[in-house]
Amino acid sequence: MPPLNWYLIVAAALFCLGLYGALSRRNAIAVLMGVELILNAVNINLIAFGRYIQPKQVTGQVFAIFVLAVAAAEAAVGLALIIAIYRTRDTVNLEDIDLLKG
Amino acid sequence: MPITTLQIVFLAISAFTILCGFGVVTSRNLFHAALWLVGAFAGVSALYFMLEAEFLFIAQVLIYIGAIATLIVFAIMLSRGMMMGRTVMRNYQWGISAIVSALLFVLLVFVLFQINWPVVQGAVSPNAIADIGEAFVTTYVVPFEVVSILLLVALVGAIMIARER
Secondary structure (H helix, E strand, O other): OOOHHHHHHHHHHHHHHHHHHHHHEOEHHHHHHHHHHHHHHHHHHHHHHHHHHOOOOOHHHHHHHHHHHHHHHHHHHHHHHHHHHHHHHOOOEOOOOOOOOO | OOOOHHHHHHHHHHHHHHHHHHHHHHOOOHHHHHHHHHHHHHHHHHHHHHOOOHHHHHHHHHHHHHHHHHHHHHHHHHOHHHHHHOOOOEOOOHHHHHHHHHHHHHHHHHHHHHOOOOOOOOOOOOOHHHHHHHHHHOOOHHHHHHHHHHHHHHHHHHHHHHOOO
16 A cells, blocks of 8 residues: 555645646636645545544545535535626636726 | 555556646646546546545546536636637746745645654445445534535525526
C-alpha cells in the first residue's frame, strides 16, 4: 500500500492547482472549476486519513459524503448565479462584474 | 524499500490526476478545461477506489462526472458567445497567484513530512457501505438532515435564480 504521505502530497498538489485556478482565471465558470478541484483534494485527504488512521470506522467517508453534498449544492447555485449574471450583464468575465464596487 | 505494483498504480493514477488538474487551470479553451476536469474527477475516483472507499468511488463517478461536470458543460454552452473568441484566460494577478499556490504547496509538503501520523495497519470493515448507512441514521443523523435540507434549498434556490424573468 502506498504510504499515507503520498496521498496527502497528491491532495496538496490538487488543492494548490485548484487555488491557482480559482485566483487566476477570468471566467467565472473556470473559477468554479478550480473550487471543484479544491473540494476533491479535501475529500482525498478525508478518505486517506480515515483509511490509514481509523480503518475500522467510516468517519472519513461520512465526512467526505457531506463535502460531496455541499459541493453539489455549491455547483448548482454557483452555475445558476453565473447564468443569471450572463443574462443581465451579458458577460461572465469576473473583472466586468463589479456591481458592488463603490 | 522496493516499490510494489500497487504503488506503481498509485503513481500512475496520481500523475494522471495532477496532469488533468494542470489542464483544468491552464487550458485556454474553457471547453477543454471542462474535459480536463472530467479526467481529474476520474483520477480522484480511482484514488478513492485504491483507498477502498467503494461507495465514494461510485458517488464520485455519479455526482462529479455525471452531474457536476455535465452542469458545467451546460453552463459553458449557455454562455458560449463570451468564451470562444477570447484567448486571454488569466487575469492580471495570475503571477502572484502562481507564486502563492506554489509556496503553499511547498509549505504543505514540508509540514506533512514533519508530522508522524499515527497510522494503524489493518483491513477496512468488510461491510463498510452498511456501516456508512448506519452512521448516517445514528451518529450523524442531525448533520445528515441538515445537509439534505441544504441540498433541497440550494436546488430550489438555483432554479429561482436561473429562471427566465
